[in-house]
Amino acid sequence: MDIEDLMGRMGSAEGPVANSPLKSLKVDLDFYSDSIKEVATEMVAEGYTLYPIFIAHQHEVSIGELLLNKDELNTQWTINVSSFEEFVDRGLIKEDRKDYFIKHFKNTREYMCLFVIIPEGANFVFYPYN
Secondary structure (H helix, E strand, O other): OOHHHHHHHHOEOOEOOOOOHHHHHHHHHHHHHHHHHHHHHHHHHOOOOOOEEEEEEOOOOOOOEEEEOHHHHOOOOEEEEEEHHHHHHOOOOOHHHHHHHHHHOOOOOOEEEEEEEEOOEEEEEEEEOO
Protein backbone atom coordinates (compact mmCIF):
# COMPACT_ATOMS: atom_id res chain seq x y z
CA MET A 1 0.00 0.00 0.00
CA ASP A 2 1.21 3.49 -0.79
CA ILE A 3 0.77 6.35 1.64
CA GLU A 4 -1.61 8.06 -0.80
CA ASP A 5 -3.85 4.98 -0.68
CA LEU A 6 -3.92 5.12 3.10
CA MET A 7 -4.71 8.84 3.03
CA GLY A 8 -7.58 8.19 0.66
CA ARG A 9 -9.07 5.59 2.99
CA MET A 10 -9.25 8.14 5.78
CA GLY A 11 -11.29 10.61 3.76
CA SER A 12 -14.94 11.04 3.11
CA ALA A 13 -16.61 10.51 -0.25
CA GLU A 14 -15.21 13.88 -1.36
CA GLY A 15 -11.57 12.92 -0.64
CA PRO A 16 -8.98 12.77 2.16
CA VAL A 17 -9.60 14.63 5.36
CA ALA A 18 -8.03 18.08 5.08
CA ASN A 19 -6.26 17.81 8.42
CA SER A 20 -5.23 14.19 8.02
CA PRO A 21 -2.30 13.29 10.25
CA LEU A 22 -0.85 11.42 7.28
CA LYS A 23 -0.06 14.70 5.52
CA SER A 24 2.36 15.50 8.34
CA LEU A 25 3.73 11.97 8.10
CA LYS A 26 4.82 12.55 4.50
CA VAL A 27 6.66 15.71 5.61
CA ASP A 28 8.38 13.89 8.47
CA LEU A 29 9.31 10.88 6.33
CA ASP A 30 11.01 13.13 3.81
CA PHE A 31 12.94 14.71 6.70
CA TYR A 32 13.78 11.30 8.26
CA SER A 33 14.50 9.54 4.96
CA ASP A 34 18.31 9.45 5.07
CA SER A 35 18.40 8.27 8.69
CA ILE A 36 15.85 5.53 8.09
CA LYS A 37 17.65 4.33 4.97
CA GLU A 38 20.97 4.19 6.83
CA VAL A 39 19.47 2.10 9.65
CA ALA A 40 17.69 -0.24 7.22
CA THR A 41 20.92 -0.75 5.26
CA GLU A 42 22.87 -1.51 8.45
CA MET A 43 20.23 -3.97 9.69
CA VAL A 44 20.41 -5.94 6.45
CA ALA A 45 24.21 -5.71 6.09
CA GLU A 46 24.79 -6.89 9.66
CA GLY A 47 22.42 -9.82 9.22
CA TYR A 48 19.93 -8.62 11.82
CA THR A 49 17.03 -8.95 9.38
CA LEU A 50 16.28 -8.90 5.67
CA TYR A 51 13.02 -7.11 6.43
CA PRO A 52 13.40 -3.96 8.56
CA ILE A 53 10.12 -2.38 9.63
CA PHE A 54 9.75 1.18 10.90
CA ILE A 55 6.80 2.00 13.12
CA ALA A 56 5.38 5.50 12.60
CA HIS A 57 3.27 6.69 15.52
CA GLN A 58 2.19 9.74 17.46
CA HIS A 59 1.51 8.03 20.80
CA GLU A 60 3.33 5.47 22.94
CA VAL A 61 3.78 2.02 21.41
CA SER A 62 5.38 -1.09 22.83
CA ILE A 63 7.02 -2.53 19.74
CA GLY A 64 10.47 -1.92 18.36
CA GLU A 65 13.09 0.45 19.66
CA LEU A 66 12.93 4.22 19.56
CA LEU A 67 14.82 5.61 16.59
CA LEU A 68 13.56 9.16 15.92
CA ASN A 69 11.69 11.00 18.67
CA LYS A 70 9.20 13.66 17.53
CA ASP A 71 9.64 15.62 20.77
CA GLU A 72 13.42 15.81 20.39
CA LEU A 73 13.29 16.58 16.66
CA ASN A 74 10.33 18.99 16.74
CA THR A 75 8.35 16.87 14.27
CA GLN A 76 4.88 15.29 14.33
CA TRP A 77 5.77 11.59 14.17
CA THR A 78 8.01 9.27 16.18
CA ILE A 79 9.70 6.35 14.43
CA ASN A 80 10.57 3.07 16.11
CA VAL A 81 12.64 0.40 14.40
CA SER A 82 11.71 -3.27 14.35
CA SER A 83 11.88 -6.31 12.11
CA PHE A 84 9.73 -8.87 10.37
CA GLU A 85 10.88 -11.39 12.96
CA GLU A 86 9.65 -9.28 15.90
CA PHE A 87 6.30 -8.74 14.17
CA VAL A 88 5.95 -12.52 13.72
CA ASP A 89 7.05 -13.22 17.32
CA ARG A 90 4.47 -10.75 18.65
CA GLY A 91 1.70 -12.10 16.42
CA LEU A 92 1.32 -8.90 14.40
CA ILE A 93 2.13 -10.92 11.29
CA LYS A 94 0.37 -14.27 11.49
CA GLU A 95 2.18 -17.48 10.57
CA ASP A 96 -0.07 -18.04 7.55
CA ARG A 97 0.74 -14.51 6.22
CA LYS A 98 4.53 -14.70 6.47
CA ASP A 99 5.09 -15.83 2.88
CA TYR A 100 2.67 -13.21 1.56
CA PHE A 101 4.49 -10.47 3.49
CA ILE A 102 7.92 -11.57 2.24
CA LYS A 103 6.67 -11.86 -1.35
CA HIS A 104 5.34 -8.28 -1.30
CA PHE A 105 8.19 -6.69 0.65
CA LYS A 106 9.85 -4.00 -1.49
CA ASN A 107 13.57 -3.43 -2.03
CA THR A 108 15.07 -1.93 1.14
CA ARG A 109 17.45 0.23 -0.90
CA GLU A 110 14.52 2.01 -2.55
CA TYR A 111 11.65 1.87 -0.04
CA MET A 112 11.14 2.02 3.70
CA CYS A 113 8.62 -0.41 5.13
CA LEU A 114 6.40 1.42 7.59
CA PHE A 115 3.82 0.18 10.01
CA VAL A 116 1.71 3.32 10.35
CA ILE A 117 -0.41 3.57 13.48
CA ILE A 118 -3.28 6.08 13.43
CA PRO A 119 -6.45 6.28 15.56
CA GLU A 120 -8.44 4.54 12.82
CA GLY A 121 -6.07 1.55 12.81
CA ALA A 122 -2.71 0.48 11.48
CA ASN A 123 -1.36 -0.68 8.15
CA PHE A 124 1.85 -1.43 6.32
CA VAL A 125 2.99 1.19 3.82
CA PHE A 126 6.04 1.27 1.54
CA TYR A 127 7.38 4.79 1.07
CA PRO A 128 10.23 5.65 -1.33
CA TYR A 129 13.40 7.22 -0.01
CA ASN A 130 14.31 10.72 -1.23
